[in-house]
Amino acid sequence: MSNSLRDALLNAGVITKEKADKAAGSQRKKAHQSQKQSKKARTAAPDPTSAKARAAQAHTEKVARDKELNRKRDEAKARSELGQRMAEMIKSSAVNDPAAEIPHNFVEGRHVRRLYVTAEQHKALLAGTMAIAPVGKRHYLIDAETMEKVQRMNPEQKLYLFKEEDSQTPAEDDPYAGYEVPDDLMW
Template sequence: MVKNALQAQLLKAGLVDNKKAKKLSKQAVHEKRTGDSNDTEIKAKIEQDKQAKLAKDQAIELEKKAILQEKELNAAIVQMISQHKIHDTDGDVSYQFIDETKIKKVYINQQIYNALVAGSLVIAKDGESYAFLPKALADRINSKLEGFIIVNNSEKNEATTDEEDPYAAYVIPDDLMW
């Protein structure tokens, strides 16, 4: 009457009586036929866990791709700065500007100084030093990623041409030396 060895052992030990063993075996057969077992619940839980893990993995992968693209963009901008910077800038004219919260001073020649004041050249961060770049390149760099261009006087020159300014007729030159 007993269908498996475990039930036979439980009967011999006296832990289960004959009626209870029959009832358990009938219940197991019924679950096999109808599929009412909790296997479907377990399978659904496993599938749900798989979907959650897949979504988490995709989110991590997207984050990694975004970080990689940002690193590639930074490397491309650094390469553009190093390729297009003006090299012969040493001179005896000092130019001061603000980098983050510190005032920096560089010595440049008069031609570079005039171009910086006019706005045709900009100062960009080149690692730990500074590079002098043409304004068109600086605009391209700023459109891709901001934070590399430190000094752009062309924006200041455009902002000061206010028509309602009472002192508009009294222009003070930017290259005034004290």
């Protein structure tokens, strides 16, 4: 149809043949350029500055993640070394007697544990001058000096210490408050 309109305009004398050819060539040129530009836009590589920025941001995030992982690893290593030093100190200063015959019961979590002690150790435990320290699945008797060292090294370390005020203070509504427990009774 474009040829018929072109021909009609040429026949009417409105335009000359050179102008018609020039207009058709410019239209083809514009169409070709627009096709080239749309093809470039579709296949154009991403903006190199944004790729560099994304790469730099990814690198900084990776460095931050690595620092955090290293910090956590170092903390875990320090905790492990502290635990090993405390276990060694407790084991080296333990006063457990293999010939002890008096059972001393204490509560650990939901369980009642039993540790055999001598009469002197039992009195010291009741007086609060000795404590029971768990290391792994074993329990060791330690003296007050070692107990203080362990508490300074790690305040969260569990130590089982008998406190006299806990057992001797009767509750206000205790129906057995008037009955004394004999001193020679051991539980």
